[in-house]
Amino acid sequence: MVLVDRFGRPVTNLRISVTEECNLSCFYCHREGQMKGKRQMTPQEIERIVKVASNLGIKKVKLTGGEPTIRSDIVEIVKRIRPYVVDLSMTTNGTVMHRLAEELRAAGLDRVNISLDTLDREKYKKITGFDVLPWVLKGIEKSVKLFKLVKLNMVVMRDLNHEEIWDMINYAAKIGAVLQLIEIEVPREMTESWFFKRYFYPLKPLEDEFSKKAVEIRERRMHRRKKYFIPTENGIAEVEVVRSMHNTVFCANCTRIRLTSDGYLKTCLLRRDDLVDILTPIRNGATDEELIEIFKQAIMLRRPYWI
Ligand SMILES: Nc1nc2c(ncn2[C@@H]2O[C@H](COP(=O)(O)OP(=O)(O)OP(=O)(O)O)[C@@H](O)[C@H]2O)c(=O)[nH]1
Numbered sequence: 001m002v003l004v005d006r007f008g009r010p011v012t013n014l015r016i017s018v019t020e021e022c023n024l025s026c027f028y029c030h031r032e033g034q035m036k037g038k039r040q041m042t043p044q045e046i047e048r049i050v051k052v053a054s055n056l057g058i059k060k061v062k063l064t065g066g067e068p069t070i071r072s073d074i075v076e077i078v079k080r081i082r083p084y085v086v087d088l089s090m091t092t093n094g095t096v097m098h099r100l101a102e103e104l105r106a107a108g109l110d111r112v113n114i115s116l117d118t119l120d121r122e123k124y125k126k127i128t129g130f131d132v133l134p135w136v137l138k139g140i141e142k143s144v145k146l147f148k149l150v151k152l153n154m155v156v157m158r159d160l161n162h163e164e165i166w167d168m169i170n171y172a173a174k175i176g177a178v179l180q181l182i183e184i185e186v187p188r189e190m191t192e193s194w195f196f197k198r199y200f201y202p203l204k205p206l207e208d209e210f211s212k213k214a215v216e217i218r219e220r221r222m223h224r225r226k227k228y229f230i231p232t233e234n235g236i237a238e239v240e241v242v243r244s245m246h247n248t249v250f251c252a253n254c255t256r257i258r259l260t261s262d263g264y265l266k267t268c269l270l271r272r273d274d275l276v277d278i279l280t281p282i283r284n285g286a287t288d289e290e291l292i293e294i295f296k297q298a299i300m301l302r303r304p305y306w307i
């Protein structure tokens with residue numbers, strides 16, 4: 001069984017924020033659209049929710065944060081949810097992957113997305129607040145050897161790193177990772193903010209250039225994101241473009257529901273008014289059937305953000 005929302009969008013993915021905290025402080029961070037919470041789900045509670053979700057056909061799970069690896073029980077979380085999912089991935093800043101990747105792989109993690117906005121140490125420090133680029137690169141190179149897929153997440157910012165895009169494409173091809181180019185995204189009310197005006201770098205023109213250079217273009221079902229296979233000096237680079245701002249096609253093909261680290265189902269990254277508490281019922285002894293109803297209720301609240 002797969003649940004479909006009122007807009008005909010099947011819900012097949014669950015993005016779980018396991019903590020709102022992070023060991024870096026990127027100035028553009030959206031913290032998965034989460035507000036500061038007073039409680040945190042235990043590994044057992046996360047397992048329970050994933051089990052219920054899998055009964056509803058939601059079998060792709062991504063662990064996010066904040067930074068998921070700062071939880072000391074992250075390996076236990078991976079082990080507990082592994083049996084219920086077909087695709088188990090994590091989005092991480094990569095700062096501790098040089099020492100954690102093996103354990104995570106052994107626990108059953110299939111793949112990782114690692115943030116990497118720049119290959120320049122000074123710029124990295126400026127963006128994230130910490131001088132840890134060499135550790136991140138070590139973690140990336142180790143992850144490429146262990147996981148079946150590694151994606152590098154580059155948030156493209158005007159005048160800060162947009163000139164590095166081709167260097168990043170070459171680097172990704174060299175190490176055998178996929179590069180994800182991510183347009184800055186903000187909720188509607190922030191489109192007039194200084195941050196958005198200063199750093200937004202539209203990726204549409206670049207996609208047009210990729211279309212001409214690519215030897216192959218594929219379209220993912222989710223968000224209808226395009227993947228370009230581009231020849232480089234290091235072989236074929238696989239480049240995926242995440243372009244969500246004012247993108248009605250992206251939202252119309254959104255198959256995700258989110259779970260905040262303090263135990264609320266959340267229907268959309270950019271909405272803050274749509275939380276459905278699932279942790280309180282769990283702590284009050286709800287049955288699986290009651291939790292399934294809570295999921296259904298959240299899924300029925302889902303609306304595309306950009307329409
Ligand atoms: N608006 C919006 N942006 C998203 C969504 N999913 C991912 N993004 C953006 O894409 C960035 C990277 O997301 P990741 O956590 O790496 O996951 P992903 O690339 O979407 O997932 P996979 O391709 O399955 O690995 C996020 O930080 C967001 O900026 C979504 O559902 N809606």
Ligand code: SF4
Nearest residue numbers: 022024026029066093
């Ligand atoms: S690493 Fe990710 S979660 Fe941490 S501050 Fe940067 S963008 Fe936010």
Ligand code: SF4
Nearest residue numbers: 251254268269304305
């Ligand atoms: S509805 Fe749109 S903005 Fe909201 S999570 Fe889905 S793709 Fe992102």
